Amino acid sequence: MIQLAGLGRYLVRRAITFIPTIIGITLLTFTIAFYTPADPARAWAGGQKARPEVVEQVRKMYHLDEPFWTQYYFFMRHILSGSIYSPVTHNNIIVEWMQGFIVTANIAVLATFFTIILGIPLGIIAALRKDTAIDNAVRLLALIGYSTPSFWIAYIFVWIFYDVLRWITLVGVPIPSRIITGLFVIDAIILGEFNILDAIVSRLLLPSFILAFISFGGLARYVRNTMLDVLSSDYILYAHARGLPPFRVWKHALKNSLIPVVTVILFMFAGLLSGAIITETVFQLPGIGYKYVLAINNFDIPSIILYTLMTGLFIVITSLLVDILYAIIDPRIRL
Amino acid sequence: MSDPILKVEDLRVYFYTYAGVVKAVDGVSFEVYNKEVFGLIGETGCGKTVTSRAITRLIPDPGRIESGRALFRINSRWVDLLKLPEDELRKIRGSMITYVFQDPTSALDPLYTAGYQIVETILAHNKTHPREAWSKAIETLRRVLIPEPEIRARSYPHELSGGMKQRVVAGASIVNEPRLLVADEPTTNVDVTIQAQMIELLSQLKNLKGMSIILVTHNMGLIAEMADRVAVMYAGKIVEIADVNTIFEEPLHPYTQGLINCVPDPTKELKELYPIAGTVPDLINPPSGCRFWPRCSRAMDICKREAPPGINVSEGHRVECWLYAGSGL
Structure with missing residues (x-):
C-alpha cells in the first residue's frame, strides 16, 4: 500500500506539472483563434450588417484591439475567475459549461457502465474460449463497433426507436426535482420520481448505448488479450503447480489483468466527459460536445478556450488518477 | 532403495503449433524410487522440463499429453496421474508432488x-x-x-x-x-554461494523428510553432487539411464560420453574439452532413426533408418543405442 506522506508530496509535484500543460493547451487554442482570418468583433456584433460603432465597442470590450499577449492575458484572467460572458449567447460561460457538463457526464457514466458490463465479461469469455466461435464473434463485434460511424448508427437507431417504435424522445432534458448525486437516473430513483425516471431513460439511454456500442468491442478485445497474457504467465502455471483451488487461481489472474484494463476504462471515461460531438448533435442533447461545436461555429473564442481547457484538465487529472490507482493495486510502483 | 513411488511409462507430449507438431517428449519411461534424487539431464530444449511437468499434467496450450501413464503410489495404491480427474489431481499438486520452477522471478x-x-x-x-x-x-x-x-x-x-x-x-x-519434489534448474538463476546453499538445503530436506527429488538440470556438476540415478535426455527421448557412478564412470551412449567430455574434471590436468558437434535437432521434423545420428561420430547405417531399441546393459542401466544391440544381452 502507498504511504500517505509520499502520496501528498507526489500530488503536489504532479499538480505543479499541470500548470505548463494547461498554459500550453490554452495558448495553442488561443493562437489558432488569433490567427484565424476572421474578425471576431464583427462576428459578435452581428456580422456584415453590424454598425461600425457597435463593432468598435465590442472590439474595445474584449480588448481585441490590443496585442496578442494582452488579449491572451485578458481572456485567461476572466475565464479563470469565471467573470466572462459569451459574446454570442451573453451567458456566463462557466455556467453554460456546467449546464452542458451535467448532461455529458450523465451520458458518459451510463455509456461507461454499458461498456464495462458488456466489454469485460465478453473479453473474459473470449479469452477462456480462445480461437472458438465465441472468440470470433467477439472479434467481429469489436470490428463492427470500431468501424461503424457513430452518426450512421445513431440515425439508424433514431429511425428504429423514434420514427418506428416511438420508444424514445428527442426534445429537452428531463431533470429530477432536486439534484443529489448529479446522476439523473439515481437521483430520480432516490426521490421516487418514476415518471421522470422513465423520461430520463427514454431520453438518455439510447445515446449512451450508442457510445457504448462503438467502444465495448474494443474493450472486450483488450480484456481478452490482457487476460490471455496473464493466463499464459508463469505465475499462473505455478499457482496450478501449487494446487491452488480454481477461485484462488482466478484471484491471481483477475488482479493482474485488472491494472491495464482500469487504465483503458478511465481514459475512455475521460474522453467521454469531454463530450461526444456527433452523438450529442444527432440527439440534440445540449452537452459539452454539442455546445463546443456551436461555440466554434459562432467563433465564440472564450467558450472555445474554456472547453479546450476543461478537456485538457480531464485528461491530465485522469492520468493522475491512473497513476494513483496503479500505486494502490501494484506494489511495484511507488509514487 | 529400489522401491518406486513414481513410474512413468511411454510418455508422449506434443505441442500443436502453427509451424507443425513439436514432439517435445516422445516415448519416455523411467521410475523414481523412494528417498532418492533422480537426475534428469539434457541440453536446453530436450524436453526435460516438459517431462517433469507432464507428470502432473502441467502442460499449457497448445501442448497435449498424447499417451503414456504416470503411476504414483499413494498408500501402496497406484494412481495414474494422467487419468485422474482435475479436481483430485489438484489435491496432489502442491501437497504430495511439488515444484520448484526454473525462473523464480516469473513464478511468483x-x-x-x-x-x-x-x-x-x-x-x-x-x-x-x-x-x-x-x-x-x-x-x-x-x-x-x-x-x-x-x-x-x-x-x-x-x-x-x-x-x-x-x-x-x-x-x-x-x-x-511433499513425497516428491520436482526441482527444475534450482540453481541456474542464483549466484554461486546461493547455489551451494540450495544444494545443501535440498539434501537436508531429502534426508530429514524422506522425500524423493526429481532434479531437472543441464548442470553435470550438480548431478554428480546430488543425484543417485540419472536419466540423460536427448531430443525428447531418454537415451541412457543408470546410477550416477555408472553414468560418470562407464557412459555407454555416445551422447552421454560427449556430455561428460564437455565438463572439465578438476582432479585431472586440463587438456582439451570436446564439445559435441552440431545443434539440437528440430523436433517438428526430427532425424529419421536415432535422433542423435547427425551429431554422432560412431553413427552406422542402421542408425539412420531405425530408432534404436532400449537395451538393458546391466541391472538398472538402460541405453538406447544400436552400438550395444548385439552385445551381451
Whole structure:
C-alpha cells in the first residue's frame, strides 16, 4: 500500500506539472483563434450588417484591439475567475459549461457502465474460449463497433426507436426535482420520481448505448488479450503447480489483468466527459460536445478556450488518477 | 532403495503449433524410487522440463499429453496421474508432488507478498487457521535460510533478490511436506554461494523428510553432487539411464560420453574439452532413426533408418543405442 506522506508530496509535484500543460493547451487554442482570418468583433456584433460603432465597442470590450499577449492575458484572467460572458449567447460561460457538463457526464457514466458490463465479461469469455466461435464473434463485434460511424448508427437507431417504435424522445432534458448525486437516473430513483425516471431513460439511454456500442468491442478485445497474457504467465502455471483451488487461481489472474484494463476504462471515461460531438448533435442533447461545436461555429473564442481547457484538465487529472490507482493495486510502483 | 513411488511409462507430449507438431517428449519411461534424487539431464530444449511437468499434467496450450501413464503410489495404491480427474489431481499438486520452477522471478505473482503466496499454498491443502498458516510460512522461510523471515514474509517479490525469490519458491514447495519434489534448474538463476546453499538445503530436506527429488538440470556438476540415478535426455527421448557412478564412470551412449567430455574434471590436468558437434535437432521434423545420428561420430547405417531399441546393459542401466544391440544381452 502507498504511504500517505509520499502520496501528498507526489500530488503536489504532479499538480505543479499541470500548470505548463494547461498554459500550453490554452495558448495553442488561443493562437489558432488569433490567427484565424476572421474578425471576431464583427462576428459578435452581428456580422456584415453590424454598425461600425457597435463593432468598435465590442472590439474595445474584449480588448481585441490590443496585442496578442494582452488579449491572451485578458481572456485567461476572466475565464479563470469565471467573470466572462459569451459574446454570442451573453451567458456566463462557466455556467453554460456546467449546464452542458451535467448532461455529458450523465451520458458518459451510463455509456461507461454499458461498456464495462458488456466489454469485460465478453473479453473474459473470449479469452477462456480462445480461437472458438465465441472468440470470433467477439472479434467481429469489436470490428463492427470500431468501424461503424457513430452518426450512421445513431440515425439508424433514431429511425428504429423514434420514427418506428416511438420508444424514445428527442426534445429537452428531463431533470429530477432536486439534484443529489448529479446522476439523473439515481437521483430520480432516490426521490421516487418514476415518471421522470422513465423520461430520463427514454431520453438518455439510447445515446449512451450508442457510445457504448462503438467502444465495448474494443474493450472486450483488450480484456481478452490482457487476460490471455496473464493466463499464459508463469505465475499462473505455478499457482496450478501449487494446487491452488480454481477461485484462488482466478484471484491471481483477475488482479493482474485488472491494472491495464482500469487504465483503458478511465481514459475512455475521460474522453467521454469531454463530450461526444456527433452523438450529442444527432440527439440534440445540449452537452459539452454539442455546445463546443456551436461555440466554434459562432467563433465564440472564450467558450472555445474554456472547453479546450476543461478537456485538457480531464485528461491530465485522469492520468493522475491512473497513476494513483496503479500505486494502490501494484506494489511495484511507488509514487 | 529400489522401491518406486513414481513410474512413468511411454510418455508422449506434443505441442500443436502453427509451424507443425513439436514432439517435445516422445516415448519416455523411467521410475523414481523412494528417498532418492533422480537426475534428469539434457541440453536446453530436450524436453526435460516438459517431462517433469507432464507428470502432473502441467502442460499449457497448445501442448497435449498424447499417451503414456504416470503411476504414483499413494498408500501402496497406484494412481495414474494422467487419468485422474482435475479436481483430485489438484489435491496432489502442491501437497504430495511439488515444484520448484526454473525462473523464480516469473513464478511468483508480483502483486502478492512472499508470505501470502506460501500461506495460500498451505491453505489450499490443509484446514488451518490463516494465522497459524502465517506462522508456519514464516517458519518455512526460516528453514529455507531467509534472513529475518518475519519481515521478508511481508515483502513483495520485487523487493527480494533473485536468490531469495528462489528460496521463497523452494519454501512454497516444501511447506506441505511433499513425497516428491520436482526441482527444475534450482540453481541456474542464483549466484554461486546461493547455489551451494540450495544444494545443501535440498539434501537436508531429502534426508530429514524422506522425500524423493526429481532434479531437472543441464548442470553435470550438480548431478554428480546430488543425484543417485540419472536419466540423460536427448531430443525428447531418454537415451541412457543408470546410477550416477555408472553414468560418470562407464557412459555407454555416445551422447552421454560427449556430455561428460564437455565438463572439465578438476582432479585431472586440463587438456582439451570436446564439445559435441552440431545443434539440437528440430523436433517438428526430427532425424529419421536415432535422433542423435547427425551429431554422432560412431553413427552406422542402421542408425539412420531405425530408432534404436532400449537395451538393458546391466541391472538398472538402460541405453538406447544400436552400438550395444548385439552385445551381451
